[in-house]
Amino acid sequence: NAGVTQTPKFQVLKTGQSMTLQCAQDMNHEYMSWYRQDPGMGLRLIHYSVGAGITDQGEVPNGYNVSRSTTEDFPLRLLSAAPSQTSVYFCASSYLRHSTLNGYTFGSGTRLTVV
Amino acid sequence: AQSVTQLGSHVSVSEGALVLLRCNYSSSVPPYLFWYVQYPNQGLQLLLKYTTGATLVKGINGFEAEFKKSETSFHLTKPSAHMSDAAEYFCAVSEGNNNDMRFGAGTRLTVKP
Numbered sequence: 001n002a003g004v005t006q007t008p009k010f011q012v013l014k015t016g017q018s019m020t021l022q023c024a025q026d027m028n029h030e031y032m033s034w035y036r037q038d039p040g041m042g043l044r045l046i047h048y049s050v051g052a053g054i055t056d057q058g059e060v061p062n063g064y065n066v067s068r069s070t071t072e073d074f075p076l077r078l079l080s081a082a083p084s085q086t087s088v089y090f091c092a093s094s095y096l097r098h099s100t101l102n103g104y105t106f107g108s109g110t111r112l113t114v115v
Numbered sequence: 116a117q118s119v120t121q122l123g124s125h126v127s128v129s130e131g132a133l134v135l136l137r138c139n140y141s142s143s144v145p146p147y148l149f150w151y152v153q154y155p156n157q158g159l160q161l162l163l164k165y166t167t168g169a170t171l172v173k174g175i176n177g178f179e180a181e182f183k184k185s186e187t188s189f190h191l192t193k194p195s196a197h198m199s200d201a202a203e204y205f206c207a208v209s210e211g212n213n214n215d216m217r218f219g220a221g222t223r224l225t226v227k228p
């Protein structure tokens with residue numbers, strides 16, 4: 001089925017480890033973004049991209065890196081995991097011209113625990 | 116930057132009762148406003164949206180919301196709650212530039228039998 005696919009669904013990391021959260025979409029959406037969801041804080045934007053080769057920071061970018069080498073993929077890298085990065089991470093995408101009309105398509109999330 | 120405030124982190128209603136979830140926004144330009152619903156262990160699904168035109172918008176599952184510019188509000192309502200409406204609801208605002216959408220903290224709706 002078409003949509004946004006996130007892997008893995010669950011991950012436990014030790015403090016200081018690095019990892020990459022994967023996000024792929026097959027809808028040819030130009031816009032892709034990463035949010036983290038924490039209790040009582042809703043979703044906060046980490047990084048976003050408006051097309052291949054273009055990325056920008058959101059509200060809470062520290063500790064995370066992104067790249068966009070293809071339209072389909074938008075991986076999120078944690079360089080040195082910290083307990084404060086324990087969260088649920090969501091990837092979202094949309095057509096650039098239609099995002100404000102149709103909203104975003106969200107993946108099912110990655111639940112990350114850093115111990 | 117734009118922002119959203121959702122009043123009440125938890126709302127509990129009885130089945131068949133009115134559902135009212137409150138959302139106020141801040142935006143420097145005419146906003147685009149959204150309500151999303153999140154069921155347990157799932158991603159967010161678009162419930163309804165306001166872009167331009169009619170200020171009362173209808174969404175899926177019998178929900179509707181009214182854009183009130185003078186009150187900077189976009190409250191979500193449903194006349195009669197159903198058990199299946201139990202979920203977390205997020206209000207979001209976008210100013211359209213760079214498609215940067217900001218979300219509220221969410222309201223968890225509980226429906227009692």
